[in-house]
Amino acid sequence: MFTSSIGKKYLMALTGFVLIGFVFVHMAGNLQILMGPEKINAYAHALQSLPMPILWGSRIFLLVCVVLHAWTAIVLIRENRAARPRENDVEVTKRAGLSSLKMGLTGTILLFFIVFHLLHFTVRAVYPEYDDLMTTVGAPEGMEVHNVYSMVLAGFQHTWVSVFYVISMFLLCGHLGHGFSSVFQSLGIRSESWRNKIDWAAKGYAWLIFLGFSIVPILVIGQKFDLISFFEPSLFSEPLAMR
Amino acid sequence: MNLILKVWRQDGADDEGRFETHQINGVSEDSSFLEMMDQLNEQLLEEGNEPILFDHDCREGVCGTCSLTINGFAHGPENSTTTCQLHMRKFSDGETITVEPFRARAFPVVRDLVVDRSAFDRITQAGGFITVRTGSAPDGNALPVPKDDSDKAMDAAACIGCGACVASCKNASAMLFTAAKAGHLNLLPQGQAEKDKRVLSMVSAMDKSGFGNCRNYGECSAACPKDISLDYIAKLNRDHVKAKIKKIFA
Ligand code: HEM
Ligand code: FES
Numbered sequence: 001m002f003t004s005s006i007g008k009k010y011l012m013a014l015t016g017f018v019l020i021g022f023v024f025v026h027m028a029g030n031l032q033i034l035m036g037p038e039k040i041n042a043y044a045h046a047l048q049s050l051p052m053p054i055l056w057g058s059r060i061f062l063l064v065c066v067v068l069h070a071w072t073a074i075v076l077i078r079e080n081r082a083a084r085p086r087e088n089d090v091e092v093t094k095r096a097g098l099s100s101l102k103m104g105l106t107g108t109i110l111l112f113f114i115v116f117h118l119l120h121f122t123v124r125a126v127y128p129e130y131d132d133l134m135t136t137v138g139a140p141e142g143m144e145v146h147n148v149y150s151m152v153l154a155g156f157q158h159t160w161v162s163v164f165y166v167i168s169m170f171l172l173c174g175h176l177g178h179g180f181s182s183v184f185q186s187l188g189i190r191s192e193s194w195r196n197k198i199d200w201a202a203k204g205y206a207w208l209i210f211l212g213f214s215i216v217p218i219l220v221i222g223q224k225f226d227l228i229s230f231f232e233p234s235l236f237s238e239p240l241a242m243r
Numbered sequence: 244m245n246l247i248l249k250v251w252r253q254d255g256a257d258d259e260g261r262f263e264t265h266q267i268n269g270v271s272e273d274s275s276f277l278e279m280m281d282q283l284n285e286q287l288l289e290e291g292n293e294p295i296l297f298d299h300d301c302r303e304g305v306c307g308t309c310s311l312t313i314n315g316f317a318h319g320p321e322n323s324t325t326t327c328q329l330h331m332r333k334f335s336d337g338e339t340i341t342v343e344p345f346r347a348r349a350f351p352v353v354r355d356l357v358v359d360r361s362a363f364d365r366i367t368q369a370g371g372f373i374t375v376r377t378g379s380a381p382d383g384n385a386l387p388v389p390k391d392d393s394d395k396a397m398d399a400a401a402c403i404g405c406g407a408c409v410a411s412c413k414n415a416s417a418m419l420f421t422a423a424k425a426g427h428l429n430l431l432p433q434g435q436a437e438k439d440k441r442v443l444s445m446v447s448a449m450d451k452s453g454f455g456n457c458r459n460y461g462e463c464s465a466a467c468p469k470d471i472s473l474d475y476i477a478k479l480n481r482d483h484v485k486a487k488i489k490k491i492f493a
Binding site: 001004005006007008009010076079080082083084085086087088089090091092093094095096100101103178181182184185186187188189190191192195 | 262312314315316341343346347348349411412413414415416418446447450453454455456457458459460461462464465472474476478479480481482483487491
């Protein structure tokens, strides 16, 4: 099924499509942090308390998608290099946009980002002290939950972390600018009359994802350097001390 | 016009190849690119040198035999134009023009600018036909074809099989050619009976010939002298997955 050239494109598109859907839901969920600690902590707790099979099922499914997507990308690119052993001495590009030509580069950096991001906020190996952040804010009666709100505020107060996140989200924006419309072509559900509309939708979606993810680190850094005051100052100044 | 030509020379498939630079004077603006190449070859013969080999046949833009990558563009920088139909007035006096063969592993160089495009023939042989008993011609109106379908099939059939799609593709993919040849028949009622088999065998012949994988850049369609649309690639993708799924449940 997925061994032919077209089959590999299908695999690329299907896994890419899953990831497209995931990033939207993930972004929408994250944005609750703008509504204060109760919301985001309760949301994170709800996700963490999903039944084991659902929680781990989804995690493994997403990971498998990422691995298959990246693996297929490597296979495609290797085969393509072999198919054209010598470039033209005068190499010109007539139509292809930068984002389409740089899918491999943006994808590779995204892979590093995904690994870092998981170590940072999920496994919490980069800053192990995030593990100890417990709070009653947003928790059910008589319980303590992980203080995601403080962890994120603390995390993004490291300027280099925020810069890395925003750059990665910009690259994700580029990856999706081509990827979103490419899915329709690869799956064969695109026609000349829809081409422009899908291309615009892809660009719109890519920028929406960029803004939705980047707004949080940008607000945190803005407040760190006293440019804006968005978060409650008492929660912002010493997030790791908040209970 | 006076021009400097930087032309690819290669003695055979195993030769490394190299560029050769020639000055050519007094080229008419009204001559075609191939006529200019003829003039250069006459000059080379007079100087006692080997002429440069290049492919050509109809010189009317219909047969798909001419090729050449000119200043990086398959069939030159003009849109919707084959090399034989490209006029020298599109270049400027004194310009240096780089001429290379269509480069792809599946198109080995035979000599100089001549490449072996028989990989395309293998794709066509794999399914670019319909199986019918020949005999007296059937009544033209016996088989109704919706106008929209016949228009689309004709647009696909406009493919002259020149290989510019492969040469312009950064991945040397033959998807546009294969999509046009398969799509042309798959759109018509006559092509329905063998549709699934056609798609599977043509794609498999394409993969076996060592072409690259499509990455949806669209360079092929931009270079195509017949402006074949990327829609046919989308259709080939669609028809391919349908055929695969049917095969699994057959
Ligand atoms: C893990 C790191 C990643 C790598 C190495 C990677 C690599 C690639 C490459 C090379 C392509 C181009 C394939 C082609 O042009 O034929 C591609 C396509 C695509 N990628 Fe990624 N990518 C990664 C992560 C992601 C993520 C996180 C998303 C979504 C949020 C995503 C969504 C897509 C989509 C939708 C496509 C278009 C599929 C198609 O061509 O039909 N990718 N990816
Ligand atoms: S020589 Fe026939 S198309 Fe150019």
